[in-house]
Amino acid sequence: MRWRDLPGWGRDALHEAWNAWLRSCERPVAPWTALCAEVRQLTLADEAARHAWVMRRLQPYRVLAADGDNRPGLLTGYYEPEFDASRVRTSTHRVPLYAPPGALAAAGNRPLWTRQQIDTDPAVQAQLPVLAWLADPLDALLLQIQGSGRLRVQEPDGRVSYVRLAFAATNGHPYQSVGRWLLQRGEIRDGTWEAIRAWAAANPQRVDELLWANPRVVFFREEPLSALDAQFGPRGAQGVALTPLRSVAVDRDAIPYGTPLWLVSSGPVARLQRLVLAQDTGSAIVGAVRADFFTGWGDGAYTLAAGLKQPLQLWALWPRSQP
Known part of the structure; x- marks a missing residue:
């Protein structure tokens, strides 16, 4: 494609994307x-x-679906949740977050226990190392869906530690949407987290049933969260820290990690025309014209990520054979 065919090209603040590019490097x-x-x-x-350098050294290519159709794809958003946690189980903090168990390596490609087995079988629980405890099971589920999060951990000696829980592994079972589970049963009218939480508050006796509809469990590793680390997101699948509003998760079978992409998307939540870097992936990110936009952390990031579900166009910026 020609540079002038890229909507909005030349009006983006490239210095904001440069930090993400340096991370990919x-x-x-x-x-x-x-x-x-x-x-x-x-x-x-x-x-x-x-x-001038980008236009001289790179060539834009339109990203199309595998069948060559130029129909728009889909842009969604994800973010890094923040929660209060306890290092020990208390009367209020009773929902565990686990590190990978030793049985994971022995299982190979075979799935481990389901979420229901993990929640109900003491013999299984005895094999799972607990990193921290949350107060709300839906917070724990959200943390697992997003793949990472920040915790303010109350330590046994009274100190408060700030840590990051990063994705380490899963139990090998497929992800099932609890929002879709509720929608299919006519329990809610829209699949937002607000609607799911409202349903759970009105039906506390059925929360386990809701959670067990998704057998997939994510295991985490704990990382220190220094002042410098706190300025960036978690490490994505490329192995580099994500940059808010400049990192995207893609289907790695379609777009290699580290690829700069020109992203265009307009909808009720955001109008985006910007340079982003392919630095992450996710089980729901399937297809060439598909991206998950990392929005950062905090309430504003949550609002943007939760609302993003709009058409997407992508151009891959690929090195020219000659400078």
């Missing part, structure tokens, strides 16, 4: 390895110099 893969030295050299360059 921490774990570069072909064909980006050779360009990373130039990306670093442009760290302090002005916008005009960055735009």
Whole structure:
């Protein structure tokens, strides 16, 4: 494609995307390895110099579905939740978050216990190392769906630790949407988290039934959250820290990690025309014209991520064979 065919090209603040690009250059893969030295050299360059370099060194290609159809794809959003937690089980904090069990390696490709087995079988629970405890089972489910989160942990000695729980593994069972489960049964009219939480508050005796409709459980690893680390998101599947509003999860079978993408999406929640980096993936991110937009952390990030479900166009910016 020609650069002028990209809607909004030339009006984006590329310096905001440069931090994400520098992160990708921490774990570069072909064909980006050779360009990373130039990306670093442009760290302090002005916008005009960055735009000129991108247009000289890269060629935009329209990303299409596998059958060549140019119909719009789908953009959704995800974020990093923040919760209060306890290092020990208390009368209020009774929902465990687990590290990967030793049985995971022995299981190989076979699924481990279901969510219901983990919640109800003491013999299974004895094999699961607990990292922290939450007060609300829906918070724990949301943390697992998002794949990572920030915790303010009350330690046994009274200190408060700030940590990040990052995705480590799963129990191998397929993800099933609890919102869809409720919708199919006519229990709610829309599949938002607000509607799910309202249903749970009105039906506390059925919350376990709701949770067990999704057999998939995510296991986490704990990471320290320094002041510097707190300025970035969790590490995505590329192995680099995600940058709010500049990192996306993609289908890695369609788009290689580290690929700069021109993203265009308009809907009731956001109008986006910007450079983003493919740095993550997810089980629900399937297809070439499909992306999950990392919105950051906190209430504003949640609101944007929860509302994003709108048409998507993508262009991959690929290195030219000659400078």
